[in-house]
Amino acid sequence: MDPGDAHLRRGAVRVAIITLSYRYLERLTGVDRGTIIERLPMIGADIERVEEDHADVEFFPDRPDLYSPEGVARAMRGFLGIEVGLPVYDVHPSGITFSVDPGLADIRPCLGSAVIRNVNLDEESIESLMGLQEALHWAVGRGRGKVAIGVHDLDAVRPPFHYIASPRDRSFVPLDFEREMTMEEILVDHPKGRDYAHLVENFPRFPLIVDADDRVLSFPPIINGELTRVTTATKNILLDCTGTDRKAVMTAVNIICTALAEAGASIESVSVDGEEMPTLAPSERLVSVEECSSLLGIPLTPGEMTRLLGRMRFGAEPADDSRIRVEIPCYRADILHDWDIFEDVAIAYGFENFDATLPAVSTIAVEHPVTRIERAARAVMTGLGYLEMIPFTLTNERVLYTNMQRPPLPGTLRLLHPISEEQTVVRTDLLPLLMEALLANKHRDLPQRLFAVGDVVEDCLTYQKVAAVSIHPAADFSEAYAAADVLCRELSIGYSVRESADPAFIDGRRGDIVLDGKVVGVFGEIHPAVLRAFDLEHPVAALALDLRAVPGYPAPPGTPSPGGR
């Protein structure tokens, strides 16, 4: 499970936060704001902020149909039982045609379009439309690469329209500018051009939308022309969605059209290379009542399930004794599988109404052999009076190698895109990180005896080490040897020792722990130059041990194959 996905939505990645005005939402749903705020989280939303006249709400990335107040109202009316079942949208042909240049096949082949008539736009609704467009660019369009959306004042241009692969030096006046610019100039000088240049700059020709008079409507996915700017005076809209994925393009068309239809506009289809679109028609699935019942753990009759689906705005009717025919609204991009429908049944049922219970299944706990060994190492080290540290696994070569006077290990993993100079590699040893911990605790009373047990990685292979340091004026080789010896004895490692050549330690005061002819650990007195590199002022007795030397350590955990069915 990845609770971090929530963290991801809020963190570095863009967030789809929709501003919902209470007045507009109350008008669309017919219920008061208190009810809306209270019930909204139960259809799947996080209320980020509640203000005097609006709320900022974050919806999940699988539900772009909720990225507009009209979409939210549509869902809430169903959830609250005000208006249930499939919303039906009428579509009449506009008679307008749109051609697609075959030269776009390798550039940006897909086009979706629609005409939206009798829109009633004020500043607020224009902003809301732009907000929906931006949220769709992020959630469906993957940063405009997969889908980019343009809305135009239809009455400023003359059909038929043409989606063409244009020479790069064609010029027009882009939005927010007063002068003509070539498309190449736009990629350099227009803020949107700079943001999205990477999507087109390597193509010999650029996508362009023009009207019957060869006037430019849009340079997708970069910027529209100033010519078709949508204002409060706009009555009729031409929608273009271009992209690389037909399904995603049509999702965007359907979501925008149905949102504007909810606001009172009428939708007309456009003939794109002979195909009338959009149809705004639902798709169909036959789902099993029994399967849904047993997944959710609640007894459902076909009637009950039909009722619950209606509340989630599905069209639903029993197909036979055991199955339901479900009509999925065209704006629901998230329904990939029958279980996606079952989740909606659960939401309509109300998560708060589920009787949480434990299954009557008996299983036996098993500790993993690696954690068992780690636990044993901890027991020895704490018994010796050492305090445990849990250092970061990400570090840098200065700490790991330079300060330790050690050559870098060939199997060290380097991050391709580190976020800071402090964290550029994955640790291959724990000892240097304990040295760093000693530095961080320089102002604390001596003696300090610290240890760490944990993962290290070499050549993509994760294994575990234990390391320990002891700093005080009398720390010496004998202390390190005694600790290494008892650690090995307590972990049942039948080891031998020979003089070490590890440059992190003082020559003549260092030993390698050897098992079956292989060096599995090291101990001794840290070299004064290493002490100074970590800005330490007292002797340090130290040890490190590879826990793979412990009997019973499991064979290297390779990546298991999925096996056959």
Place this chain on the structure above:
Amino acid sequence: MELTQNEKKLLVALAPLGSADATTLAERMKTRPEAVVQYANLASERGLVEVEKHVALRYLPTEEGQAYIGKGLPERQLFESFGDAIPMRDLQKHPLAKIGIGWMRRKGWITIRDGVVHRTGNAPPGPDEVVFARLGETGEVPAGEEGLLDLVKRGLIREEEAVNYTISLTPAGRDLLAAGLDLREEVGTLTREQILSGAWESLPLRRYDVTKLPRRVYPGKTHPYQRLIDEMRRVLFDMGFAEMSGGIVQSSFWNFDALFQPQDHPAREMQDTFFLAERWPLPEGYERVRDMHEHGGDTSSTGWGGRWSAEKAQQCVLRTHTTGLSIQHLAVHREPPVKAFCIGRVYRREAIDPTHLAEFEQLEGIVMDETVNFRHLLGFLKEFYAKMGFDKVRFRPGYFPYTEPSVEPEVYVEGLGWVELGGAGIFREEVTAPFGIEHPVLAWGLGISRVAMLRLGLRDLRHLYRSDVEWIRETPIYGGGR
């Protein structure tokens, strides 16, 4: 009244004198004056002696002053260096000219006319010179001498506080002495011989003052965070879960593709995940995962559509969750029931601040069995959180790419209200089917550093990984409940 041996010795030393200063007593007792004062303070608490503190000021030459001892102040030395008159130019060659000329003029010993310095008379020594001369003879002078403060101001003499103590017997002390003291050495640590011979019976055993705090010692300890992790492991063991463990480095295949995360999902971009240059070969049977992405395989799923790239799936990442381990575990443990958990470090490409780290621990649990369902998932969550001390739990719909239905549990924390703590759901069939897993898999996870912050009262997550030794020393092993 049980006196310490040292107090007794002090009383005995004081007996013939009645009253003496600490230095004198220290000589008689063959110890240091500070020790005498310490014994005297103990005895005075019992009313046996009186301790009087005297603070005297004494005056000692500074380093500069020391240079003039025996030679006279600079102006005197300069004055003596010429006869009735001397050209200024010549006088300035004297090493003390710089300091001396000013002072000679200020004291009225000379006048300067037309570049020539003239003596005004004999210039008898002032009080400052008298004091300075005495300092030269005795090494120090007492307070109150005329001229002393001028020399302090000139930085030739410094003031120092000298503290001395006078210790006098009180009548109670005399009575005690008169009654006689047992001066036998007190015994501290008993020896083996004293125990075996029975000598302990007649020995004066030193009594210890229990009101004095002992020396502070610390045991070796596991880290407070590790103890929390162990507590969680214990809870899961109690609930019958088996433990999983695995590599930090995973192929994108196991970290993302096997979990039905689309290849263009934002989490798979380089700004959110730590990618490595290394590649990992795809496992046998990877085609079933590919098919699932492209068209939903043999299930009721449509898949994501588009083309699935094997190339992209091979790229290694630092695991962004431990869920990849869960699916690998299930792939080789397909017989129900399976209950397993994992606590391990996961990585996110995030700038580090008090509440965000690029690496942190995550706990994950899975349950696979023939008849488990969504209600059981909620049941496990409730049970687990209750055992962790969060008695109030509620559930909201959630979204995770590889579960359906998905749920976001929230726990009630006094003072904070409802806190989102982890995520859960039932693995999508798109996740389980390619690996031949035939039964529902309940899964939940949580970032346990969040729990650590709540439980350990931390404000800065970094303290878990760059810990203050003092914090570990002072955090009790047993917190006394929650």
